[in-house]
Amino acid sequence: MKPCDILFVKGEEAMSEWNDAVRRMAAWVESHIGEETTLDDMAREIGYSPTYCSVQFHRITGVTLREYAMQRRLYRAALAIRDTDVRLIDIALDCGYATHEAMTAAFRRAYGMSPTAYRQNHALILLPMPYAPERKGGEHMLTDPNIRVEYVPAHRYLGVFKRSEVEGEAIWPGHDCDLVTHTVESLGRLADVVIGAHTAGWIIDGDERRYFYGLGVSADYDGVIPAGFELRDVPGGYYQVVSHPPFSYPEDNAEVMRRVEALIFGSECAVQGFRWARNGHCYQRHYPEGHGYMVLRSIERV
Numbered sequence: 001m002k003p004c005d006i007l008f009v010k011g012e013e014a015m016s017e018w019n020d021a022v023r024r025m026a027a028w029v030e031s032h033i034g035e036e037t038t039l040d041d042m043a044r045e046i047g048y049s050p051t052y053c054s055v056q057f058h059r060i061t062g063v064t065l066r067e068y069a070m071q072r073r074l075y076r077a078a079l080a081i082r083d084t085d086v087r088l089i090d091i092a093l094d095c096g097y098a099t100h101e102a103m104t105a106a107f108r109r110a111y112g113m114s115p116t117a118y119r120q121n122h123a124l125i126l127l128p129m130p131y132a133p134e135r136k137g138g139e140h141m142l143t144d145p146n147i148r149v150e151y152v153p154a155h156r157y158l159g160v161f162k163r164s165e166v167e168g169e170a171i172w173p174g175h176d177c178d179l180v181t182h183t184v185e186s187l188g189r190l191a192d193v194v195i196g197a198h199t200a201g202w203i204i205d206g207d208e209r210r211y212f213y214g215l216g217v218s219a220d221y222d223g224v225i226p227a228g229f230e231l232r233d234v235p236g237g238y239y240q241v242v243s244h245p246p247f248s249y250p251e252d253n254a255e256v257m258r259r260v261e262a263l264i265f266g267s268e269c270a271v272q273g274f275r276w277a278r279n280g281h282c283y284q285r286h287y288p289e290g291h292g293y294m295v296l297r298s299i300e301r302v
Contacts, residue, residue, distance in 0.1 A: 021046065022060045025053055029069050033076055034096045039065065058188075062287030063196050070193050074110055077103055081115050088115050109218060110193050112153040112236050142252055145244045145260050147270050150296060152283075154236035155192045156221050159184075159214020161203065161230050183226050184215055190223065192216035195234075201283040204276075204297075209265075239283070240264070240271050243294035256293050264295045274299040 028042050042065075043050040057065045077095040080086055086094075092103035107115045160180055181198070188197040195216025202209040214229065225231050242263045244256045264282065269275050280298035285291065 021048060021053075022057050025057050025065065026061075026068070029065070029072055033069070033073050034094050036096070060287075061290040062198070062285065064188050064191070066189065067191060067193060067196050070106065073097070074106060074193070077107065077115070078111075078118070081119050091115075106193070109153060109155075112151060142247065142255060142259075143245065145242045145263055147263065148241050148243075149271055149299075150239050150241045152194055152234075152237060152239055152296070154219045155195055155216045155234050156219055157195065157212070157214060157232050157234050158187070158190075158217050158221070158225065158229055159212050160228060161210065161212045161232075180213065180228075183229070184213070187215055187224075187226075190215070190217050190221065192218060195283060199283055199285065201281055201296075203281050205279060209282075234281075237277070238271075238274065238299050239296040240269055240274070240299050241294055241296045243285075243292060245292045246290065247288055247292060249288040253288060253293075256288075260293055260295055264297050269299055271299055273302055275302050276300075 024046055025042065028045060032042075039050045039054065043053050046053060048056075054065055057063075057068070061068065063071070073095050077091055077097075080091045080094070081088070084091075088103070089100040092100045095103065097103040097106070104114055107113070107118070111118065113121075184197055191197040192215070197215040198213075199216060200211065200213045202211055216234075217223075217231075219233075221231070242260045244260055247253070247256050263270070277298040277300040280300075282298070283296040285294045285296075287293075
């Protein structure tokens, strides 16, 4: 079967093949973290075209290959910083960073602190996890959502902020849905490592929620702003995260979303000493066959 054909195959056989290919891509990234590699290098070893690798990886996992490689590099570096006394410059080079400064900048963007501060203070950070392939058979089932706290560093959000509508499938009044999603895809290389491309969410204003869609970008981003998009500053802060592991989208999506959102919008904040942020916002990560479904809602200290 040619790569271009697979994009249009439906059913369990195609999903199984996609997951197998993506699993191999993730393993390849893991084994080449400290090396200078290209998408073409991986595509040759995996046996698919670079375009196929890029499209399918993002489709299954919800992140681009570049974002995934950056996350895994940070994960490897964070473990070495936390668990060893190896010099930071050596850790940076072992993990594929050109310089100590490059690792420090990436670490600070992701976690809001320097590697030195992390090592000295033993701070709690959320380490990016490897790709979790689709669960099979009885393991792929509904369960109770998990609750945790996540710190999201300061960043900017580039997206469409409009009152959400569903009548006539008009999600963003005055905007072409396909154009919006394609625009976000084209900007994916600029995405923040924590709040990536195609991250949606809600602005919370009292009892009203207004939907937005786009991508996170660095706190100093001053590049292009597409027509109809807005660039907004988002301060660093803590979020209550409610998540459900990977599930079957056709069978369980509605129920998974109901369970997760009931704990976000229908309950009090579950984090001791915190409350829901007044005039706050939520981020939505919805990758059923990759990481599952999660909603992050901003919280503030009481």
